[in-house]
Amino acid sequence: MASELPKYYFRIRENGALCFRVDTENRQRRIEMDPIAHINMRNGEVKPQGDRVLSEEDLAEISAWMRERSELLAWRDIDDIHRAVDYLNITTQWAQSKASPEQLEEVTDALLLAMHDLRSVLVRKKADRLLDDKS
Structure with a gap:
C-alpha cells in the first residue's frame, strides 16, 4: 500500500523556504511540484510566487509550517548549547589527561x-x- 504524498512541500532555504503545492492528479500520474510562495522566517513574510493568489488553505498550511519550523529551530538552538557544555567537559578531560x-x-x-x-x-x-x- 503506497503512502499518500502531502499536499505541500517546503524546500528549506537559508532564511525560510520555498513552498510548493504537490500534485499527483494529472494524466501522467507524475508528481508535479508547483512553486506557490517564498517564505522569510526572519520577518514572517510570505510572498506569493509570480501573480499567484494564495488560498486560505495555502496560507493555513504555510502558517502551520512556519510555527513548526520556529519551534524546531528554537529546540536546535538549545540542543546546540547543551552539546557545547558536553564539548567543554570533553575538552577539559582532554586537556587534563591526553593533550x-x-x-x-x-x-x-x-x-x-x-x-x-x-x-x-x-x-x-x-x-x-x-x-x-x-x-
Whole structure:
C-alpha cells in the first residue's frame, strides 16, 4: 500500500523556504511540484510566487509550517548549547589527561579568550536577571 504524498512541500532555504503545492492528479500520474510562495522566517513574510493568489488553505498550511519550523529551530538552538557544555567537559578531560604540550600551546589562548568572553556575557546576563527579579 503506497503512502499518500502531502499536499505541500517546503524546500528549506537559508532564511525560510520555498513552498510548493504537490500534485499527483494529472494524466501522467507524475508528481508535479508547483512553486506557490517564498517564505522569510526572519520577518514572517510570505510572498506569493509570480501573480499567484494564495488560498486560505495555502496560507493555513504555510502558517502551520512556519510555527513548526520556529519551534524546531528554537529546540536546535538549545540542543546546540547543551552539546557545547558536553564539548567543554570533553575538552577539559582532554586537556587534563591526553593533550601534549604542543597541542595545548596551539589551543590555549583561543580557548581562554572564548571562555573569558562567554563567562563575561553569562555573568552580566545573570546579574541583569537577578536585578530584574528584585524589581
